[in-house]
Amino acid sequence: MADIARVAQLTRATVYRHFPNRDALEAAIRSEALARASGALAEGRLDEGTALEVLRRVIQALSAQGMSLRFMLLQGPDSDPEFLAQRAQVLSPLVDVVRRGQREGLLHEDLAPEWIVTAMASLLVAAVRAAPSPDADVAEMVHRTLMSGVATAAS
């Protein structure tokens, strides 16, 4: 709490005037992260264009959020079940887009849609963490790596 207050350029007491306790603040952070992710997905216009175009836009919108989504993007199954459920609810439309892409023959069908979304999120966080500078087009690199992989041809 002291570190948060320092970063926010506030006194610790003032932080407690905004959030009654630490749990409430963490809940607000989680809620904010869910809202930002939801907004990024909306910005991706999940219904427009092919699944590949949607994924490119979604990656772009999510990477624009920087590190503020890393908590919600790479959550393991050992976290708060309620938050995990909300997270799954936010991400489920994206999973549906992946399913659509698989039906359209644009994405491999022998990979689980949930895994594809998880891989996207994982690469996204890794790329943003490796390059905190917002000017680099992290989104393009992630999209390229996720879609085509790193090899020049299938082995």
Added chain:
Amino acid sequence: MADIARVAQLTRATVYRHFPNRDALEAAIRSEALARASGALAEGRLDEGTALEVLRRVIQALSAQGMSLRFMLLQGPDSDPEFLAQRAQVLSPLVDVVRRGQREGLLHEDLAPEWIVTAMASLLVAAVRAAPSPDADVAEMVHRTLMSGVATAAS
């Protein structure tokens, strides 16, 4: 420390008989993780076969370590500089393998070798975390996703 002692089926006092303080225990954990990662890379026989074959073996060996390497695999640039340096030293031979693969035309040259290694580590941790059951061949899925991507054709 109480949780660690409970998991280890020891008393908290006994844990302090093995490690003088919390910092020493964490240092031992980091050292153990570095040793396991180094062993996994040795198991990958970095000099045998093409870079693609090496990466397949390395992914196999690293995934066999389960979640014990997640700390060292997805470290950000905000960690202990000394540990980061040791980590880079352990992983640098793998980066060299990627460079070799790029020179041989097996890996795309417009992706940074460090990014390819980071992407591999990130996908590995995500996959193992999503499927803690050791029987599933997580390694194959990670290798496939990393090498060929999730799309059926380049966009």
Added chain:
DNA sequence: TCAAAATGAGACACTGACGTCTCGTTTCAC
């Protein structure tokens, strides 16, 4: 068997983080 080492159990002081409170000051809106 027996001595040494390792462990269990519990008490203890110390430290840092948490949350609350008060008072004085600053900022804002009308």
Added chain:
DNA sequence: GTGAAACGAGACGTCAGTGTCTCATTTTGA
């Protein structure tokens, strides 16, 4: 200008985690 709201600056009690210590018990190894 003035009242209200927000903030700064502390002090304060509480509590959980850390590390130490002692003594009884168990386990190990020769």
